[in-house]
Amino acid sequence: MDKLDRTDRKILQLLQQDCRITIKELAEKLHLSNTPVYERVKKLERSGIIKNYVAVLDPEKIDRNLVVFISISLTKHTRDVVEKFESEVLALSEVMEFYITSGNFDAMVKIMVKDMNAFQHFIQEKLSKFEYLTRFNSTFVISSSDKIGYDL
Amino acid sequence: MDKLDRTDRKILQLLQQDCRITIKELAEKLHLSNTPVYERVKKLERSGIIKNYVAVLDPEKIDRNLVVFISISLTKHTRDVVEKFESEVLALSEVMEFYITSGNFDAMVKIMVKDMNAFQHFIQEKLSKFEYLTRFNSTFVISSSDKIGYDL
DNA sequence: ATTGAAACGAATGAACG
DNA sequence: CGTTCATTCGTTTCAAT
Numbered sequence: 001m002d003k004l005d006r007t008d009r010k011i012l013q014l015l016q017q018d019c020r021i022t023i024k025e026l027a028e029k030l031h032l033s034n035t036p037v038y039e040r041v042k043k044l045e046r047s048g049i050i051k052n053y054v055a056v057l058d059p060e061k062i063d064r065n066l067v068v069f070i071s072i073s074l075t076k077h078t079r080d081v082v083e084k085f086e087s088e089v090l091a092l093s094e095v096m097e098f099y100i101t102s103g104n105f106d107a108m109v110k111i112m113v114k115d116m117n118a119f120q121h122f123i124q125e126k127l128s129k130f131e132y133l134t135r136f137n138s139t140f141v142i143s144s145s146d147k148i149g150y151d152l
Numbered sequence: 153m154d155k156l157d158r159t160d161r162k163i164l165q166l167l168q169q170d171c172r173i174t175i176k177e178l179a180e181k182l183h184l185s186n187t188p189v190y191e192r193v194k195k196l197e198r199s200g201i202i203k204n205y206v207a208v209l210d211p212e213k214i215d216r217n218l219v220v221f222i223s224i225s226l227t228k229h230t231r232d233v234v235e236k237f238e239s240e241v242l243a244l245s246e247v248m249e250f251y252i253t254s255g256n257f258d259a260m261v262k263i264m265v266k267d268m269n270a271f272q273h274f275i276q277e278k279l280s281k282f283e284y285l286t287r288f289n290s291t292f293v294i295s296s297s298d299k300i301g302y303d304l
Numbered sequence: 305a306t307t308g309a310a311a312c313g314a315a316t317g318a319a320c321g
Numbered sequence: 322c323g324t325t326c327a328t329t330c331g332t333t334t335c336a337a338t
Contacts, residue, residue, distance in 0.1 A: 015207035019171065022331060033307055038333070049213045054206060055167035057302055061201045064302060069253075069260070086297065093303040101221075102292040108221070112302075140254040145238065150209055150216060150264075151245040176314060185324055190315070 004049075007032075009152040011040055012049070016149025019053045064112040066119060067141035070127070071105035075134045082106075085132060094122045105137070156201075159184075161304040163192055164201070168301025171205045216264040218271060219293035222279070223257035227286045234258075237284060246274045257289070 004012070010030060014021060027037040044050045059065050074085065082100065089109060090098045097110040113119050119138075127133065156164070162182060166173060179189040196202045211217050226237065234252065241261060242250045249262040265271050271290075279285065 012207070012209065016209065018205060019207040020205045023333090024331060034332075035308090035334085036306055039305085047213070048210050051208045051210045053170060053172040054208055054301065055164070055171040056203045056206055057164065057168065058200050058203045059302075061199070062302060062304065067251075069251075090297055090299060095299065096302075097296065097298050099219075099221075099296045100294040102294060103289075105291075108291070137255075139257075139260070142252040142254060144249065144251045145242055146249050147242060147247065149206065150211075150214055150248075152214065174314060175316095186315075187317085187325090188323060190317095 004152065008040060008044065011037065012044065012152055013149070015041070015050065015053075059112055063114040066113050066115055067144060068111050068113070068119060069139040069141070070109050070111060071101075071137045071139070072107045072109065072133060073104075073135040074106045074132045076132045077106065081132050085130060088130070089127075092122070092126055094118070094126070105135075156304065160192060160196065163189065164196065164304055165301070167193070167202065167205075211264055215266040218265045218267055219296060220263050220265070220271060221291040221293070222261050222263060223253075223289045223291070224259045224261065224285060225256075225287040226258045226284045228284045229258065233284050237282060240282070241279075244274070244278055246270070246278070257287075 007030060011026060014026060014029065023034055023038050023041065026041070027034050030037060041050075059067075074082065076082075085107070086098055086100070089095055094111040094113050095109050096112050099108045100106065101108050111119075111122060113122060123138075127136065159182060163178060166178060166181065175186050175190045175193065178193070179186045182189060193202075211219075226234065228234075237259070238250055238252070241247055246263040246265050247261050248264050251260045252258065253260050263271075263274060265274060275290075279288065
């Protein structure tokens with residue numbers, strides 16, 4: 001897919017805010033008929049610019065209101081060790097995001113848990129068991145705000 | 153909303169993976185008819201457990217492939233200063249997430265930009281202009297992986 | 305690349321077990 | 322809770338431009 005024109009960007013902006021909007025409604029907002037909007041959305045999907053459509057849940061309502069970033073140092077940095085660590089860490093239910101990073105640590109994970117007890121359990125029973133993990137540092141999130149989508 | 157039963161959790165799991173799935177398809181996967189599935193989805197929406205439905209874009213395809221976490225120290229920590237800082241920083245197109253944090257810094261932002269030039273521009277022309285910002289530290293993301301949704 | 309219409313399939317709500 | 326069924330509404334395709 002090449003360049004996005006004004007209409008494509010507007011479609012993406014609206015779908016980033018609410019992807020259950022109907023083609024019909026999109027068409028009305030854009031002052032076009034169904035077909036061109038339909039074709040544009042399909043093209044954006046096929047090109048991979050739209051990766052997928054997901055439901056966003058409220059962390060508070062599902063007991064995931066405590067967010068912690070944990071920076072991690074490893075003792076080995078070979079590809080196989082790092083990849084195994086990544087996939088095993090990401091498989092833990094508390095872990096939402098995994099990053100290989102520059103700087104003082106090798107990796108960072110974002111975890112979302114119910115409370116401090118759940119955090120302690122995660123550290124003691126799960127994270128600390130990894131063989132090649134040598135050191136970590138936890139940064140607690142006091143409050144946060146996310147942007148709805150990308151500015152195009 | 154009270155407790156989620158097995159069916160609710162399955163619905164949420166499927167909607168977190170693909171929220172454009174039809175009620176009909178959902179019903180087939182759950183071996184139920186349309187109506188109960190429809191009613192459950194509406195209830196999950198009304199209760200706020202489902203916050204919204206969003207299209208996820210591919211960062212690479214929209215020139216946002218360089219991800220950087222920037223930890224920030226402020227000189228003042230009053231409510232008004234922090235809130236103004238938060239809203240102004242979040243309004244910058246490069247900034248996707250803003251966190252008030254514990255630890256050595258006061259805040260952390262996640263930015264997504266095209267390349268190092270865009271990063272440099274962000275630092276020099278945008279971030280550095282904030283009056284109460286005193287010190288910051290950038291952690292570059294080398295690779296990352298996100299989880300599709302919450303394990304319920 | 306857009307329109308308008310038509311065929312099809314899904315969402316919604318009533319009636320009921 | 323669940324099912325079936327009827328109606329409404331959106332999606333998808335296509336001929337024409």
